[in-house]
Amino acid sequence: MTDAAVVGTGPNGLAAAVVLARAGLRVSLWEQADTVGGGLRTRSLFDRDVRHDVCSAIHPMAAASAFFREFDLPARGVRLLQPEIPYAHPLPDGPAAAAWRSLDRTAEHLGVDGPRWAKLMGPLVARSAAVVDLLLADQRSLPRDLAAPALLAPRVLAHATTRSPLRTEAARALLTGVAAHAVGRLPSVASTVVALLLGHTAHSTGWPVPEGGSGRIADALLADVLAHGGTVHTGHRVRDLAELADAPIVLLDVGPKEFLAIAGDRLPPRYRRALRRYRYGPGAAKADFLVDGPIPWRDPVLGAAGTVHLGGTRADIIRAENATVAGVPVDEPFALVVDPAVTDPSRAAGGRRPVWAYAHVPNGDRRDPVDLLRRLIERYAPGFSDTVIEARGIAAADYEAYNPNYVGGDIGGGALTLRQALARPTARRDPYATPLPGVYLCSSATPPGPSVHGMCGHLAARSALRRHGIRSTPDLSPRPARSTLDRA
């Protein structure tokens, strides 16, 4: 017997399962892949002792979100290791720009733009939890702390324009590189919100890597579900909701395209049409390299950075991102590079280490990105190619076969336009509930959207519990849970 079935075991499916199991429900998890984790898988690719993050590698949102604050990864043995420099950005002419954990040090490094950077980020850092809670929410409820919208609104308006208030190329490129995490049109309101969210956490809760790789987060979530009576079925793709007819509550960690396929004709035509209007954004094309030493960055600052953004100047990034959104491939796309052993030495073994890199490309792009990413890194790290022992590429088009949620390689589960940031996946009052009784969506195609924060799952599970008459809020802390069943 199952009280709740959860389809898909990405961070949101697992977070939903934790909440439901902690509420005393018998939860079954269903996953099409052979292992749980979705965007949280770490595995050996070339060398048994060197493990690569297949999808996510860096976890600013897992360090900051309300779900993970309460779940408390460190108390469960998942060490979140912090790089001294969360992110850095080489420039074609001149030294690299960098964001340190320390806001003061960053301001000092940015010279004449230092005071502007401090003024932009400082107040957000001071109210970091409120800012994070405002943005990682269902986008329907009123904020509890009105200081956060008051701080964000003027900053977003000032920076979501073509004329940057920052003066130096270093500061402009640094901020635009974080904005590019939105994988959409630049400049825009949505990408500026992403820049401020991610940008300020570099100076507050940080951009950590879990020791041993992202899979450790999935392991901790799954362990909690199992400890609270859950069961897991891997290697089973749910193709029809009828397979879950026994479960009064079904949570789907899937996107609109997969939901349309498995719900079939059960959905009312109007809702079906709304889901079909949902738009996917550009794709990610990723390369995993096995290398025999640290990346030989020309500027040593980059060697201390957890994440390196490649894309040139602010103008270069804007041009490349906008072309990519329009479906036009570019020679120098925006790319992210992570050498996890910089932050977590346990990731290197026998002098070998993984390098993780992906570029933004048009949705559905079929090109193998290994040579492209090798060239982009080589430009700022001459000799990188000589360190590469083996490499494998995943074209954007191939990500969907790996995970049906990444349609055309869109790893955000849907374009992060202003409209889709607010009405994700449709403009319903409760974005998690669907017209089908007992069936809820909980993937990153619901608010607050992409990243490993668990909030879509957390909020969807809370919505399901409320609608099924369970009013108490389950305790998610590492303490053994009491049964909190409290049916109204």
Ligand SMILES: Cc1cc2nc3c(=O)[nH]c(=O)nc-3n(C[C@H](O)[C@H](O)[C@H](O)COP(=O)(O)OP(=O)(O)OC[C@H]3O[C@@H](n4cnc5c(N)ncnc54)[C@H](O)[C@@H]3O)c2cc1C
């Ligand atoms: C290359 C790459 C790099 C990334 N880097 C980062 C990063 O550094 N930091 C960060 O925070 N985020 C990163 N992300 C994004 C992050 O991984 C996602 O936002 C996050 O995993 C979304 O979580 P989710 O639970 O909604 O879905 P997913 O993690 O996509 O999980 C969905 C799961 O559902 C399963 N599934 C789908 N349909 C079915 C079905 N019908 N039946 C059974 N199972 C099904 C899938 O196999 C998958 O396991 C990255 C993603 C990729 C791909």
